[in-house]
Amino acid sequence: MSEISRTKEPRTAPPEARRKQLIEATITAISKHGIAGTTLTKVTQEAGLSLGLANFHFDSKDALLTATLQHLADEHRALWIDKSRQPDLSAAAKLQAIVNAQFHPKVCNRRKLSVWFAFFGDTPHRSAYLRTSGELDRERQRVTADLCARIIGERGYTIVSPNQVSHMLEGLFDGLWLNILMYPDLFDRNTARDQVNAYLAQCLKEDFL
Amino acid sequence: MSEISRTKEPRTAPPEARRKQLIEATITAISKHGIAGTTLTKVTQEAGLSLGLANFHFDSKDALLTATLQHLADEHRALWIDKSRQPDLSAAAKLQAIVNAQFHPKVCNRRKLSVWFAFFGDTPHRSAYLRTSGELDRERQRVTADLCARIIGERGYTIVSPNQVSHMLEGLFDGLWLNILMYPDLFDRNTARDQVNAYLAQCLKEDFL
């Protein structure tokens, strides 16, 4: 995070710090070279550490990749889970929090999106993703469906079912992420967020803008 | 395609047939093992051919992968481009054709979606994708935006701009693809298509269902 001093980095650090350092370097390496091009040599070079450290702090390369994924998943979930549990917030505000989390700069930037899609796109790692984070996606979908149901219920208004809206949201979240990653000149996170909100306003007749 | 005889496959075949055979095997291999796990040995085994043939018919492994991508892109584009150019079809019918192409079983199945996302997810191959197929995505978006503009123009109705709708469509297409790939128990191509149509009906006040 912050530099202790200009020239004298301590040569040794607690395992937790090294683990985090290696995970950050892994994110950078994957975003630059893809998973296949991410060698332990590149990761440790990126981190400014020696090759052996990767295998010292993680059982295997695969364990490092899984830890990296878990780190991203935790970071993402932390952005909305708290608000979704506050009983005094409206359903609309909670839904809003989920949308905002999805396009929060901490999560929605090309460096990190690269990593998400690296895991989505590689069949063996996709299995690992489903094992560690699949339930998280299902959880988010259940929560959004539930929130939509409450909003629709309040109004008694029903063009679309809550379940349909939640499916559309999941699709929009991932698809807009992908387009932000691939076509940053055409898609950016702010307009993406606004468009999702506009869609919700259309569906739920709430003021999301 | 079809089996000439039960036991006697001819030992030799024209290069074009072999190329196609290898491309099909590559699609299967990528869907099973990911790009990184797709070795020429696995591809040629899958095709029932010998290792050397891969390098005989393609300059390099990378050339084979690029040809595979090109094959998928051509196949996809062919599903909608003809209809989009028929002057006697309505704008709504053309938009419909694009949506149908996106969720056509020939394209939208987990075997092929695996390959698309393999290219999307791997940074070095993503660059290759953008070079070979990036213009195709932009083209589809231009066409949908144009069609939306014509539909909106006819009605003079304007909740959302044509450009916004086309961005939403691109997002929905990719995101629903990803969810069909990852959560086939929750997402299938028919309901995905219907939901996109319902969204268009909402936006454009046309009868898309």
Place this chain on the structure above:
DNA sequence: GAATTGATTGAATGACCATTCAATGAAGGC
């Protein structure tokens, strides 16, 4: 200030893989 503990290093090992190529085999022209 020795001794102990735990972090760090990078050369060595073994596995895997793309690519090459010399040899083999089939098919059709003559």
Place this chain on the structure above:
DNA sequence: GCCTTCATTGAATGGTCATTCAATCAATTC
């Protein structure tokens, strides 16, 4: 039936990489 042409084969080559491990080094304890 011989010969040319072209597809096919798979062993050999060279390179890359994850992982191991014996040696080194820093910090902490006593």
